[in-house]
Amino acid sequence: MVILTGETLTFQDLEAILYSGVKVGLSKACIEKIHASRRAVEQIVNEGRTVYGINTGFGKFSDVQIDVQNVEELQRNLILSHACGVGPLFSNKISQAMMVLRANALAKGYSGVRLEVVEMLLELVNKEVYPCIPQQGSLGASGDLAPLSHLALVVIGEGEVVYNGERMVTKDCFAQIGMKPLVLQAKEGLALINGTQAMTATGAVAYIEAERLSYQAELIASVTMEGLNGIMDAFDADVHIARGYPEQVETAARMRGYLKDSKLTTVQGELRVQDAYSMRCIPQVHGATWQTLSYVKEKLLIEMNAATDNPLIFDDGGKVISGGNFHGQPIAFAMDFLAIAMAELGNISERRVERLVNPQLNDLPPFLSPSPGLQSGAMIMQYVAASLVSENKTLAHPASVDSIPSSANQEDHVSMGTIGARHAMQVIENVRRVYAIEAICALQAVEIRGIERMASITSDFYEAAREIVPTIRADRVFSTDMERMAEWLRINKEHTVNNAV
Known part of the structure; x- marks a missing residue:
């Protein structure tokens, strides 16, 4: 098994996962870091502090403050609206690599997501569920927003996946394998899509x-x-x-x-x-x-x-x-x-x-x-x-x-x-x-x-x-x-x- 630490992922590790089906897990140290950064986000929300991406809009909407009761809707809307990829799909290997790399980045403990988010990405990797991610639509700054949003769709039970060689809607796949979608909380939608993992995985x-x-x-x-x-x-x-x-x-x-x-x-x-x-x-x-x-x-x-x-x-x-x-x-x-x-x-x-x-x-x-x-x-x-x-x-x-x-x-x-x-x-x-x-x-x-x-x-x-x-x-x-x-x-x-x- 390859254990992610956020610091030590090698090409040998990635090749073993993508080409040999080696499973992936998280180090104990990462789990502690993830919990600590999540507590920080929850404290910001509870205190009503205005922090970009946690309780504000995105991009040009960064000055728009979002009420605390709308934070979950904000994250879902972000993923739905940004899933604008077009063209042919990335290969299953690249799709899987995106999940590994995004999980590794979140495992560093700077992103404020719950442990469940990282664990779900790794479960998708280990069960060989491949999000359907169109290749075109990223500018390569503000992160690979469009492609990673298609990855994030799967986390919330939307979009499509390839499983056992068959393309299907995510909900049907989850029903087959006993997975449940997540409801994203403060900052988690942005944390999933604001990164370079599409270009880096490719x-x-x-x-x-x-x-x-x-x-x-x-x-x-x-x-x-x-x-x-x-x-x-x-x-x-x-x-x-x-x-x-x-x-x-x-x-x-x-x-x-x-x-x-x-x-x-x-x-x-x-x-x-x-x-x-x-x-x-x-x-x-x-x-x-x-x-x-x-x-x-x-x-x-x-x-x-x-x-x-x-x-x-x-x-x-x-x-x-x-x-x-x-x-x-x-x-x-x-x-x-x-x-x-x-x-x-x-x-x-x-x-x-x-x-x-x-x-x-x-x-x-x-x-x-x-x-x-x-x-x-x-x-x-x-x-x-x-x-x-x-x-x-x-x-x-x-x-x-x-x-x-x-x-x-x-x-x-x-x-x-x-x-x-x-x-x-x-x-x-x-x-x-x-x-x-x-x-x-x-x-x-x-x-x-x-x-x-x-x-x-x-x-x-x-x-x-x-x-x-x-x-x-x-x-x-x-x-x-x-x-x-x-x-x-x-x-x-x-x-x-x-x-x-």
Whole structure:
């Protein structure tokens, strides 16, 4: 079980919850903090003090005081009115990640919610009930208001969920599993929605998938090196140590490890003096993506354990401050950077695909066709790769440079971080398909060269991948192959660990 403390949630924890079904609980220390902050809110209400979000309106309505008898209605109205998300739904994993991250933020004890609110979020996680949360509609400041309101709808028994693979209204699901909705009290509605958990959850899932894909990219590129009789001198450790980037050094080391006993790679001067950049510069380009992933991981880890509510309650209610921790700018930058770095990982892969299929650039059969002319082989696979990387160039345009004022200019600068996170996820999905195409082409090329001459590690990859996509012996509907390979890469952990060095 993963125990939330509000401070120590890691990517390993989140991956265990989302991908392995590990359950979640709360630490005893958190429970005490939650109770203390709740007592502070109740004291504010009882004393009739005017505090934003507890007994006032929201946004531009912050100066409107709400009577104590209307506080519960205020919280419900907030959730109903702010549930304005549109478009396709976030995936179940991202929806679940939002609940985990919101619970972790509330567990810090700065938000003033009852323990029941946090416990209900964790019960939804543990029972694998996924709120239906539309992807579009967040500005990424004042929190991810629209998406998190759809999450909060489920807490109060409204909205829709996915349970056991079926989309249904929340009330029907609760009837099945014996859960009861909560009636939100002072501040609890705002505490549920005023945070960055939509962009952070999307970013965290995107990071997990990007990291896995980046390891796979090196292994697939290694098979391409064999398919094109690539020159290994460019991966010599001295070359990369001389430049000094650790990620570049590590990428070159993994490539050398993958190919250490290959009889298909060459040395400079054996067949040619040097390779094209898309092969020779794999450590430099892939390594730069790893640098970006390190930056993104650092920012996400901070945000996964951050208090992003407003207002925040300190000193047992002695200090209640309305600030701006809900502003998503740090994650917005990180997500734009992630999209750019992964798009570039796709760009260099597409160039290697071109080298595998273009008869002017290699000595393989044109387009790896089993019968050139009569059969087109992998010709249009390269078209698809080119289309995907071109689309990524549009998706990689930074979202964080835009801002549109809202709430009658009270909220006059926003991050657009959720848009950036969604785009990063789309880029990663496109790049995975590009690498699926490179893998299919590289597998075909090494067959032509002689699979018995492959390195031990790449040979293992070849054998596993051939269970997914068989040899191209005649033209067929390659869309099926590309999607099967991409899905295999998405779920396959076996070839993502650093087992080469």
